[in-house]
Amino acid sequence: MNFESLIEVKDVSFSYLNKQIYKNLSLSIPKGKITAILGPSGTGKTTILRLIGAQLVPDKGEILFDGINVHSLRRKQLYKLRERMSMLFQSGALFADMTVFENVAFPLREHTNLSEDLLADVVLMNLEAVGMRHAANLYPSELSGGMARRAALARSIALDPDLVMYDEPFVGQDPITKGVLVKLISDINKSLGKTSIVVTHDVKEILEIAHYVYILAEGSVLGQGTPEEILNSTDPRVNQFIRGDFDGPYAYKLKGEDNYIEEL
Numbered sequence: 001m002n003f004e005s006l007i008e009v010k011d012v013s014f015s016y017l018n019k020q021i022y023k024n025l026s027l028s029i030p031k032g033k034i035t036a037i038l039g040p041s042g043t044g045k046t047t048i049l050r051l052i053g054a055q056l057v058p059d060k061g062e063i064l065f066d067g068i069n070v071h072s073l074r075r076k077q078l079y080k081l082r083e084r085m086s087m088l089f090q091s092g093a094l095f096a097d098m099t100v101f102e103n104v105a106f107p108l109r110e111h112t113n114l115s116e117d118l119l120a121d122v123v124l125m126n127l128e129a130v131g132m133r134h135a136a137n138l139y140p141s142e143l144s145g146g147m148a149r150r151a152a153l154a155r156s157i158a159l160d161p162d163l164v165m166y167d168e169p170f171v172g173q174d175p176i177t178k179g180v181l182v183k184l185i186s187d188i189n190k191s192l193g194k195t196s197i198v199v200t201h202d203v204k205e206i207l208e209i210a211h212y213v214y215i216l217a218e219g220s221v222l223g224q225g226t227p228e229e230i231l232n233s234t235d236p237r238v239n240q241f242i243r244g245d246f247d248g249p250y251a252y253k254l255k256g257e258d259n260y261i262e263e264l
């Protein structure tokens with residue numbers, strides 16, 4: 001695919017203690033598009049988001065965000081750059097003692113000097129974008145799981161970031177809520193032009209909206225392409241993954257198997 005990239009992961013190797021997660025991994029994340037990152041559990045999908053956000057530092061290689069090496073920045077510059085990225089975790093993690101309005105207002109109060117009037121406009125605009133304007137005065141305990149995730153999404157786009165990273169956004173949601181979130185991610189990408197990275201196990205849902213897909217396994221890229229290319233792939237390992245077959249050319253490890261082997 002011919003695209004301008006917002007993020008370049010170049011030859012990155014990374015280990016947690018003695019456990020190698022990535023070896024010479026390279027990825028390009030297209031600007032203004034939705035990129036899906038798929039792969040077996042424990043393969044390092046969340047880790048790659050943390051490397052992009054510079055919460056983790058690679059052992060080798062570099063990660064460029066809009067041409068800037070994120071790991072070369074001083075703390076203040078990194079803080080500034082992080083305003084251009086947002087990460088939506090599975091948990092959503094709203095502040096329990098604040099209303100939805102105050103949750104969305106929080107990053108704006110922290111990072112901008114907007115007047116209260118303007119701040120209210122921005123908060124309500126973002127709540128409108130996720131269909132949650134009516135719930136502005138509710139507390140997180142009064143929200144359904146899907147509503148909480150939408151409120152968290154409104155908070156994560158409040159500072160108008162260039163990049164939104166979604167870590168397992170559909171986990172624990174019923175099929176209807178899942179459908180709403182899928183559409184929302186797509187709408188936010190289209191209408192606000194945000195580059196989006198979605199880490200997920202929901203292959204069917206994400207292939208409907210992604211522009212580009214990476215399948216990661218065992219520290220490197222197992223397959224990549226547009227959803228169409230992935231679906232028409234002749235690579236048996238890609239087919240096995242997409243179909244969710246346990247048996248095939250790729251040997252799936254069960255979660256905890258590493259520890260089990262270490263304990264033997």
Ligand SMILES: Nc1ncnc2c1ncn2[C@@H]1O[C@H](COP(=O)(O)OP(=O)(O)OP(=O)(O)O)[C@@H](O)[C@H]1O
Pocket residue numbers: 016017021039040041042043044045046047048
């Ligand atoms: N802080 C940490 N210290 C040591 N090991 C870690 C740490 N965080 C993650 N790991 C290990 O690194 C590997 C990759 O973790 P990561 O969460 O990135 O995987 P994932 O592909 O997102 O998994 P899942 O699909 O299950 O969410 C896992 O084996 C995990 O146990």
